[in-house]
Amino acid sequence: MEFLIITLVKLALITFVFMTALAYLQWVERKVIAHVQVRMGPSRVGPHGLLQPLADVIKLITKEGVLPPHVNTGYYLAAPFLAVFMALISISIIPFGTEINIPAFTVAGTTVGPIHTMMELANVNVGVLMILGVSGMGVYGIALAGWSSNNKYALLGGLRSSAQMISYELPMSLAIASPLLAAGTLSLRGIADSQAGYYLGFIPRWAIFQMPAPQILAFIIFMIAAFAETNRIPFDLPEAENELVAGFHVEYSSMTFAAFFMAEYANMVTVCSVGTLLFLGGWHPLWPASMGSNFVIPAILAGSGAICLYHGLNPARPFDRYTLPVFAAIFFGLAALMLYPPLVPVLTPLAWFLAKLAFLLFLFVWIRATLPRFRYDQLMSFAWKFLFPVALANLLITGFLVALVQ
Amino acid sequence: MDVFFFSLFAFIALICAINVVLQKHPISSALSLVGVMASLAVLYLMLGAEFVAMAQLIVYAGAIMVLFVFVIMLLNAGVEQHKGRSWVARLLGLPAFVALLGLLCYFVQRTFSGTGSVKFGDFTGGGALPIGAALFTDYLLPFEVTSVLILIAIVGAIVLARKEMD
DSSP, rough: HHHHHHHHHHHHHHHHHHHHHHHHHHHHHHHHEEEEEEEEOSSSSSSGGGGGGHHHHHHHSSSSSOOOOOOOHHHHHHHHHHHHHHHHHHHOOOOOOSSEEOOOEEETTTOOOOOOEEESOOOTTTTHHHHHHHHHTTTHHHHHHHHHTTOOOHHHHHHHHHHHHHHHHHHHHHHHHHHHHHHOOOOOOHHHTTTTTTTTTTTTOTTTTTTTSSOOHHHHHHHHHHHHHHTTTTTTGGGOOOHHTTTGGGOHHHHHHHHHHHHHHHHHHHHHHHHHHSSSSSTTTSGGGGGGGGGGGHHHHHHHHHHHHHHHHHOTTTHHHHHHHHHHHHHHHHHHHHSOOOOGGHHHHHHHHHHHHHHHHHHHHHHHHOOOOOOOOOHHHHHIIIIHHHHHHHHHHHHHHHHHHO | OOOHHHHHHHHHHHHHHHHHHHHHHHHHHHHHHHHHHHHHHHHHTTTTOOOHHHHHHIIIIIIIHHHHHHHHHHTTTTOOOOOOOOOOHHHHHHHHHHHHHHHHHHHHHEEEEEEESOOOOSSOOSSSHHHHHHHHHTTHHHHHHHHHHHHHHHHHHHHHHHHHOO
């Protein structure tokens, strides 16, 4: 019973936070790309456009969903929900941090026993395989959307997407297999835990630095394949605007259209979480806690607060005088929360995990703002003639080195 | 709880399997087959064979069926045209089906008469470690022979594809 309640609470919490994060990921993306291109980005709805995601959600929900007469109705309606479903399953097995211990407390006369729970919904001991399997199923949503729309552009988009995802799954799986050899487990929590500790007291044992076979090459291959798996620039051939109008979702409108976007962003978060857990040591900090790594994230937050406060006191635009001090207060509050001793063992690992996750997500946005799109034949020959052999060679060398050491 | 989930997924698997045959459109049949594979994966998982379950999901539901769907979409295959069934099929269909089912039941009963029924949660050695250990010790020869077989199939496929290009 207690297990059921804890799981339901965690489920509700993760769903709420994750959905909000997905909506704001779009805001971050628009804002970052705008600043890369020396524009303002969304700035009309709310201070600094912060209410833009809310406005977008309301717009998409209240818009009329057009059902074109020539589509294959059942599959047309099922496809976006299949895509979202497959994208959201994976997040349930991602561990975000270490563990939560709440000592026994009394509510309305009844004692609620000491609560001990891990920061994930389920610890599957074949977690990595499950991520691969579910992401492999995710292609059906896009392929079906393209096919059932009964539209040449959509069909081409769906075909490109399936071909691309099948091709890039191979180098991705091989790149994932290399750190697994060193870790010796398939559980995501186990893999992250195997990267705890430091060489010489300060070099982290993250998979990208881990002896005997540092996995930097595998990490790069994984990230390239991740871009292709999530259909992001420079591999967004399935929705190439100048060739295919909008690709597989050209016939979709309102909520069904939003579903595809949600699936894309959810896949981005999942794939970045897996990259963090497998290669960047999960929630383990960059240097030991004895050398003050617990204070890094509060320091960054406090610094951000100070910058906000400075610009709020010397406003460039009239409304900055009111908005920026509020942001500064939020940043200072978060920093203070992270330094509150009982919360340190929970929040510090979580913050490190989220910081790495945010860095990888920023990488996605940064590259979208920087690189042009591949040509389709380049995309395929790159996967099969370059990435695949390199990933295979990396796996062989890793296996050899691991066997040599044991 | 276990029995409930077993019944549910066994039922889904059966319905999907029947649907593969009944559907007129190739895409519907292929997707029903995906349903069969996915429910089979769940059944493996319930029996404690985690690795086999995930391999089923990745290889069959994820890779092979995506290729099926891809090819069907690429060829843009339409709804099947049904001709009238021949009188032989009408006359012998049901009796032959019943006879086949009866034979299957008989042989399963005779082969496995000594074993009791399966209990959920009894078997726990289905992770990647025991399977890997078994593959590379007791079953090394079959494993290597299978790899060579797959390599031959790949080479054969490339040879056939090249011939078509000339």
